[in-house]
Amino acid sequence: MVKATPLAIDIHNLSLWYGDFQALFEVDLQVKQGLITALIGPSGCGKSTLLRAVNRINERLGDYVRTTGEIHVLDQDILRNDIELAQLRRHVGMVFQRPNPLPLSVRDNVLFAHRIHRADEKFNRRKEDEIVEHALRRVLLWDEVKDHLGREATGLSLEEQQKLCIARLLPIKPTVILMDEPTSALDPKGTAALEELIWELHGDYTILIVTHNMAQAKRASEETAFMLLGRMVEHGLTEQVFLAPREKETADYIEGRYG
């Protein structure tokens, strides 16, 4: 952790309440640009909550959610009141636990975010075709779907759906991609394919990925952060966290002593 890689996400002293229930306690986390950082911890420790604070999607719940502290994305304080959520989410994409393609064609799914964010740009079918092909190739889905781009995306297999959910982020070139247990709905083969893909994206995107799967964190991340009961316990290089954890709780968790 001595390398001075620029930070993509810098979370400082973040606390979050759902109503009266405090889910996060003074969390600090620094996510380096271009790396894959895994967020691990037992069920209910606040991993999803933390992730959903970074693109402020948790604000869908309204005033019920209260946040204090700071989150910087590329040096911008994103909790400021004058932040344009549409812009924030353009730069911070999200992949959900259950694949959630929109009930549109495969093609329209890939172009959805693109169309929203470049509404002023002239419509150009050739350009769109290129974008679709490029994004689908990048997620290793092109060969499977190239002959039926017009088909409803909700009819694809779960693995394909989840790849599509990643593909649709790429045309708007997000800086950060947040992934909340992106493989938990998939079978082992799909999980392996997704991991391969995530690894493939590494370097071009900063990825913060929540996972329940120790092996996955070990295999597919460069840094690992461990949370427990709403607090950040430990964060370091993945090998270090797994082989020589500094905190006892981390060691206990990794050895399977929590759920």
Add this chain to the structure above:
Amino acid sequence: MLTERVQLSTSIDLDHRGRDWYTDKAVTFLVFVGGISAIVLIIGIFVFITKEGLGFIAGSLDVREFFGSLAWRPTSPTKPTYGILGLIAGTASVTGLAMVVSVPFSLGAAIFIGEFATGRLRETLKVLVELLAAIPSVVWGFIGLSLLNPLIIDIFDVPVGLGVLNSGIILGLMAAPIMTTIAEDALKAVPDTYREAAEAMGATKWQVIFRVVLPAGRNGLVAAVLLGVGRGFGETMAVLMATGNSIKIPTSPFDSVTALTATIAAELGDAPVGSDHYRALFTLGILLFVVTFIINLTADLVVRRAGRK
């Protein structure tokens, strides 16, 4: 800790029928009778209507005149004619205008209730809409006669305020609550994960609504509109009171017209039972029945298709 040991059974009683068994059978039977009698009633009504109407269709009906002529003169002593073109035109124009009024109203209301309003406001609005749906049609007709009529005369400077415009507005307002309720159901049936996915990509509220929610709820919305059409089409009392009742193809929104339903209601009492006039009115009934059936069936099929997805 259990200290006493339970005796193992040596025989079991399998053919014992207790009170529960009889209650169950009795309730099943009652429900069955209820369901069957509903079906029998509907078939009975249908048979009754067709029996009277078919006599006319087989006997005096001239199809070209029936659908092609404006002359609805069933009481003419010399040569009665039965042309329903004017009635169809009246029904179509009034229903059409009603849809122009009610579709934007009810879709707007459904979107507001379903996508924007929360908590108390939302519940209040839903109750209000349901209350509106319960207003009897004669009250709507009354509003058309005594409120809208002078208003139209005033605003547009026309001699009579009863006609297509008046009844179209009245019918539109009347159909709007039920359409709102169904449209809102359709929006509610769109999984929230779709909205969340779109919002997470930076879509604004309206982009989510127009690009995701409305397309996803498409079938339910179409069904809502169709049921509204069915409601307008079959409505009688309000139309009778607000159309002005003259048989013609309207050329302006202020023209007075009359509708299939209103004609039946107005004339059936005076037509001698068994006469051609009487039977012709039943033929109109069959026509209404068939069209309404088709509309409802289509709406139902559309909803089913929505449900399967």
